[in-house]
Amino acid sequence: MTNAQVLNTEELQGGFGGEILLPEDPAYEDARKIWNATVDKRPALIARCSTTQDVVRAVNFARDNGILLAVRGGGHNIAGNAMCDDGIVIDLSGMKAANVDPATRRATVEGGATLADMDAATQAHGLATPLGINSTTGVAGLTLGGGFGWLSRKFGMTVDNLESAEVVMADGGLIRASETEYPDLFWALRGGGGNFGVVTRFTFNLHQVGPDLLSGLMVYPISEAKSVLQQYRDFMAAAPDDLTVWSVLRKAPPLPFLPADVHGQAVVVLAILYVGDPDQGTKMVDPLRKFGTLLGEHIGVQPYVNWQKAFDPLLTPGARNYWKSHNFAKLDDGLFDAVIEYIGKLPSPQCEIFFGAIGGATTRKPSDFTAYAHRDARYVMNVHGRWDDPADDKRCIAWARDFFAASAPFASGGVYVNFLTSDETDRVRSAYGANYDRLAQIKRKYDPDNLFHMNQNIAPT
Ligand SMILES: Cc1cc2nc3c(=O)[nH]c(=O)nc-3n(C[C@H](O)[C@H](O)[C@H](O)COP(=O)(O)OP(=O)(O)OC[C@H]3O[C@@H](n4cnc5c(N)ncnc54)[C@H](O)[C@@H]3O)c2cc1C
Numbered sequence: 001m002t003n004a005q006v007l008n009t010e011e012l013q014g015g016f017g018g019e020i021l022l023p024e025d026p027a028y029e030d031a032r033k034i035w036n037a038t039v040d041k042r043p044a045l046i047a048r049c050s051t052t053q054d055v056v057r058a059v060n061f062a063r064d065n066g067i068l069l070a071v072r073g074g075g076h077n078i079a080g081n082a083m084c085d086d087g088i089v090i091d092l093s094g095m096k097a098a099n100v101d102p103a104t105r106r107a108t109v110e111g112g113a114t115l116a117d118m119d120a121a122t123q124a125h126g127l128a129t130p131l132g133i134n135s136t137t138g139v140a141g142l143t144l145g146g147g148f149g150w151l152s153r154k155f156g157m158t159v160d161n162l163e164s165a166e167v168v169m170a171d172g173g174l175i176r177a178s179e180t181e182y183p184d185l186f187w188a189l190r191g192g193g194g195n196f197g198v199v200t201r202f203t204f205n206l207h208q209v210g211p212d213l214l215s216g217l218m219v220y221p222i223s224e225a226k227s228v229l230q231q232y233r234d235f236m237a238a239a240p241d242d243l244t245v246w247s248v249l250r251k252a253p254p255l256p257f258l259p260a261d262v263h264g265q266a267v268v269v270l271a272i273l274y275v276g277d278p279d280q281g282t283k284m285v286d287p288l289r290k291f292g293t294l295l296g297e298h299i300g301v302q303p304y305v306n307w308q309k310a311f312d313p314l315l316t317p318g319a320r321n322y323w324k325s326h327n328f329a330k331l332d333d334g335l336f337d338a339v340i341e342y343i344g345k346l347p348s349p350q351c352e353i354f355f356g357a358i359g360g361a362t363t364r365k366p367s368d369f370t371a372y373a374h375r376d377a378r379y380v381m382n383v384h385g386r387w388d389d390p391a392d393d394k395r396c397i398a399w400a401r402d403f404f405a406a407s408a409p410f411a412s413g414g415v416y417v418n419f420l421t422s423d424e425t426d427r428v429r430s431a432y433g434a435n436y437d438r439l440a441q442i443k444r445k446y447d448p449d450n451l452f453h454m455n456q457n458i459a460p461t
Pocket of ligand 1: 071072073074075076078080081082083092111112131132133134136137138140141142143144145146147148149193194195197198199315418419454455456
């Protein structure tokens with residue numbers, strides 16, 4: 001018997017303003033799907049909240065009934081903790097409002113907003129804060145793990161720009177956490193994941209950005225990968241914070257600016273954003289063209305919001321995905337050899353390995369400034385196994401794991417909590433380093449019974 005059969009859902013329904021979805025409801029099947037199709041969980045009940053009060057009711061209901069509780073923001077986390085089997089899911093996808101006050105340069109967004117929702121609201125005023133590279137990702141999960149993207153070298157991690165958060169706690173109480181209100185909780189929320197409560201509203205500090213910026217791609221053959229990557233490493237060591245270049249190794253998608261005979265061939269892609277004056281950026285990126293034989297490029301001035309969506313077609317929901325990730329303080333030649341070897345045996349045309357260059361402002365805070373600890377990470381690598389057919393699960397997962405092992409000797413030891421899969425609970429301590437014990441104490445203070453444990457869990461000490 002599932003919890004759904006024993007639950008008295010009427011208790012939750014009274015006064016609940018959102019939607020309560022049970023397995024027999026037509027909308028249930030879609031509501032239980034998340035970005036990663038390898039996750040196939042069947043909650044007893046999905047509480048699609050429309051207000052903070054709905055969230056309070058759902059938290060109280062889960063706690064009082066002793067039922068497993070999961071929280072869904074944008075539903076993108078690879079580990080699939082946004083869903084659970086047999087328990088209740090607090091689904092925030094109906095709470096997406098994003099409001100900007102241009103005078104104070106602040107944005108307040110609800111816990112179910114996507115990056116696209118927030119970027120659209122902030123860029124209407126020529127403002128932005130660092131978010132990730134796929135616009136359908138949830139602001140909530142991304143922020144709670146630390147958050148980085150194209151603006152991070154200039155403006156830091158997403159959490160470095162968080163001003164305050166409104167949180168529904170395990171006891172059903174509503175708290176506003178900031179530097180001055182519940183500062184210990186505020187510290188923990190900035191990287192500690194969903195361990196401390198349900199965040200219904202985030203308020204961010206914003207910066208003047210664009211709205212038109214220089215951005216785009218340059219593509220080189222895999223046969224020149226080692227030399228391109230070596231030059232890329234040296235170039236980034238001297239690059240200003242305004243310039244971000246990520247490197248991606250994969251099979252070339254059928255992009256219109258690439259010759260047809262390059263489509264499907266293994267390539268090195270440099271993905272570029274310049275935050276400052278586009279004319280300055282144009283001069284700045286010119287040396288990249290000489291890194292090797294340029295197979296094609298697509299660089300120009302375009303709205304920042306368009307660049308924020310540029311990778312969406314390669315990252316659509318519904319594919320099967322498995323990730324492995326390391327942080328790097330530096331990129332060694334031996335790492336490049338390993339990458340090139342594994343790109344030579346890609347198990348599916350959608351698999352890729354990328355190096356996200358962060359560094360810059362993300363590294364200029366002490367490691368205990370926020371719960372996000374990795375102020376030494378200059379590159380975050382993700383081995384992105386991606387495929388469609390369940391028959392390929394074993395092969396693609398094995399490829400990702402094997403390359404992860406081959407690249408481990410060159411890594412810094414830390415890992416980004418938001419890139420951990422469900423089988424990596426043993427890496428949660430590595431995700432927090434020396435901050436782990438402080439997090440466990442704060443967890444004991446605010447969630448001693450570990451109500452919020454469908455996450456990369458920090459057990460209360
Ligand atoms: C295609 C893709 C691209 C990505 N690119 C980047 C990137 O560029 N930079 C980056 O930093 N990360 C990136 N990520 C990782 C991303 O930050 C994490 O997957 C993040 O957890 C997604 O948040 P979500 O709200 O969409 O996920 P969900 O799966 O909904 O949530 C993840 C977890 O966060 C918690 N949670 C969610 N919402 C709340 C809330 N309101 N209150 C409390 N807890 C909550 C829950 O524990 C939940 O299990 C990417 C992910 C994907 C799939």
